[in-house]
Amino acid sequence: MGNAVSSSATDTNAESREGRADRLLAEARGGGEEQLGKLLTLYRNYLTILATTQLDARLRRRISPSDLVQEAMLGAYRDFGKFRGTTERELLAWLRQILINCLHHAYEAHVQAGRRDIRREVSLDDMNRALDHSVIKLAHVLADRGPSPSAPARDRERSVALADQLAKLKGDDRDVIVLRNLQGLSFEEVAERMGRKPGAVRMLWLRAIERFRQVYEDDIFGAEE
Numbered sequence: 329m330g331n332a333v334s335s336s337a338t339d340t341n342a343e344s345r346e347g348r349a350d351r352l353l354a355e356a357r358g359g360g361e362e363q364l365g366k367l368l369t370l371y372r373n374y375l376t377i378l379a380t381t382q383l384d385a386r387l388r389r390r391i392s393p394s395d396l397v398q399e400a401m402l403g404a405y406r407d408f409g410k411f412r413g414t415t416e417r418e419l420l421a422w423l424r425q426i427l428i429n430c431l432h433h434a435y436e437a438h439v440q441a442g443r444r445d446i447r448r449e450v451s452l453d454d455m456n457r458a459l460d461h462s463v464i465k466l467a468h469v470l471a472d473r474g475p476s477p478s479a480p481a482r483d484r485e486r487s488v489a490l491a492d493q494l495a496k497l498k499g500d501d502r503d504v505i506v507l508r509n510l511q512g513l514s515f516e517e518v519a520e521r522m523g524r525k526p527g528a529v530r531m532l533w534l535r536a537i538e539r540f541r542q543v544y545e546d547d548i549f550g551a552e553e
Contacts (some may be wrong), residue, residue, distance in 0.1 A: 501536035
């Protein structure tokens with residue numbers, strides 16, 4: 329899982345990520361190819377985290393999260409002319425649907441043992457629900473309370489920012505949070521996946537959450553200065 333996420337460059341001006349996304353979206357819709365490339369790059373970490381949470385053991389042996397995201401990015405770039413939305417919220421929903429389609433194609437291509445009907449075994453609706461669940465988990469990794477059922481849109485937008493912060497962590501810290509918090513694995517399962525003892529994984533997770541909180545708070549407070 330070491331290649332799960334690549335840290336994105338930090339913008340040094342005072343423009344917020346949301347404001348930058350809105351500006352780039354408007355410019356991309358006006359035909360700016362460079363702006364479209366920059367716009368899609370804003371969501372690479374977000375899509376990579378989501379792809380990582382959806383790859384089961386069958387697919388992990390054959391395809392990486394970065395491969396799936398690259399395919400989704402290429403599809404989004406190619407088909408951007410078909411996108412009819414005007415807001416980041418609509419863009420996120422569109423990108424997630426492209427990722428879902430890429431995941432589904434990956435299952436069809438790589439998990440066809442016994443000629444089973446993959447569409448029956450792994451439906452698009454199931455993938456959509458699973459991805460929604462991962463978005464909510466990501467948005468509330470550092471929350472003291474559970475998610476609010478009235479704020480799914482805010483969850484999606486907040487999860488983009490949190491994915492960027494998660495990408496700043498070292499590989500083991502990032503991986504243990506993804507496995508434990510986003511994939512919902514037990515400490516024993518995480519230990520088996522990471523090749524460590526359960527007690528060591530529990531301590532790693534506690535330290536990783538604290539470092540993640542510090543990275544997040546530093547970014548928030550730094551933006552306010």
